[in-house]
Amino acid sequence: MIGIVWSAIDKIAVQLGQFIVGIVLARILIPEDFGLVGMLAIFIALSQTFIESGLGIALIQRQDRTDVDFSTLFVFNLTVSSFFYLLLFFSAPFISNFFKQPQLTDLIRVLSLNLIVNALAIVQRTKLAITLNFKVIAKSNLIGMIVGGVCGIIAAKYNYGVWSLVIQIIVGSLASCVSLWFLSKWTPSVIFSRNSFQKLFNYGSKLLIAGLYAQTINNVYNLFLGKFYPAASLGYYTKAKSFSDISAGTIASILQQVTFPILTSVQDDKVKLVSIYSRMIRMSAFFIIPIMTLICLLAKPIVVLLLTEKWVFLIPLLQWMVFARIFLPMSAVNLDLLNAIGRSDLFLKVDLSKLPLTILAMVITIPLGVKAIIIGHVVTSAISFMINAYLPGKFYGYGPIQQLKDMIPIVVATIGMAITVFVLTYFIDSLVLQLLLGGSFGMVSFLFFCWILKLEELKEIGGLLLKCFVKLKS
Structure with missing residues (x-):
């Protein structure tokens, strides 16, 4: 039950903080700014799903996990996140043309950096979830929310427009990632075990397909609304x-x-x-x-x-x-x-x-x-x-x-x-x-x-x- 309490503190405090930040930003910015970021949601969400591939959940579900498993997950996450960043970077002009919004090219090239930042912290979050140490997760999420929110609001005040939302997201993720590395005290080794990956992927592959489906359904409306409205x-x-x-x-x-x-x-x-x-x-x-x-x-x-x-x-x-x-x-x-x-x-x-x-x-x-x-x-x-x-x-x-x-x-x-x-x-x-x-x-x-x-x-x-x-x- 203490795990539930800390998880509740984490989610409620972070969501409340993001709610307040969102209110401040919405009062300064215009609906179009939120719409532009919304157009990119499906591309970021699908990339993030591929990066995670259900392997973190597979590691939690597995009872005989080892340090090699964690290192394998870390190397996989970092490699795949780098691949999808490059993919989105070079696809940015085509995405921009699809929505007929020229500013999307630069927006997605910067916003997709968040994929690499998030990938650096997946293993830390997984290890903490396994031990039900939601107190550390709560602290890191709170730090990310506060730092990202403050930076986003300052950017909005100085008329950065839609870029304020991008700054909020990236800076918040970076602050959360750094705090997780510091608080979790886990240092990865650059080891990739094919055997370990295969065992994890046998379980996680189904979650990957389900995740891709869920993210597509969850964000496909953004795609059509951005295209036709x-x-x-x-x-x-x-x-x-x-x-x-x-x-x-x-x-x-x-x-x-x-x-x-x-x-x-x-x-x-x-x-x-x-x-x-x-x-x-x-x-x-x-x-x-x-x-x-x-x-x-x-x-x-x-x-x-x-x-x-x-x-x-x-x-x-x-x-x-x-x-x-x-x-x-x-x-x-x-x-x-x-x-x-x-x-x-x-x-x-x-x-x-x-x-x-x-x-x-x-x-x-x-x-x-x-x-x-x-x-x-x-x-x-x-x-x-x-x-x-x-x-x-x-x-x-x-x-x-x-x-x-x-x-x-x-x-x-x-x-x-x-x-x-x-x-x-x-x-x-x-x-x-x-x-x-x-x-x-x-x-x-x-x-x-x-x-x-x-x-x-x-x-x-x-x-x-x-x-x-x-x-x-x-």
């Missing part, structure tokens, strides 16, 4: 996505970082495995459902007060996007279970089985505009959750229907919260008061309804916070 439209889309990911992405990331090594360690104990797995599903729902609902209800004051009136077109997009991401944490736990028991082949099959659904949604919604695309996300994410939960249900008797049943009390408490917030904000004209009172009364009313319904998650969180307080005090 103004850069501002893509800017609104990426900002709606980043806002919703503050909560959904943070919770999913915490669960993935902690639950995978924990589930891996008990993969031979079915009773304990199911117990941990079901608790994580319920706990993720306990946080994500009320948070996303609250963001939807308070979307107008959030956008106007934090980002100014120039982002007003973001409001309806954000209201739909939060519900498109609401199943993300639960889906992440279901897929992590397959990886934890060594069934990366099933992980891949589950991911690929959703391809026809995604293609159909794209064909229907892309010609209709940004709002239609996000509504399509809502439908596909709900169906994808059912698909992701099918095999865990088949193996362990805790499938989508049982998971949804366990969420019913949380949904009831959330409905009570939603009615409270809606009635309260309906009679208030001030956006500031809507945000402050709606947010505070929303959280209090949700906890009150949870107490009335006697939700076990509320007791568990209370006990965990008390335990952590006592430990920190001692």
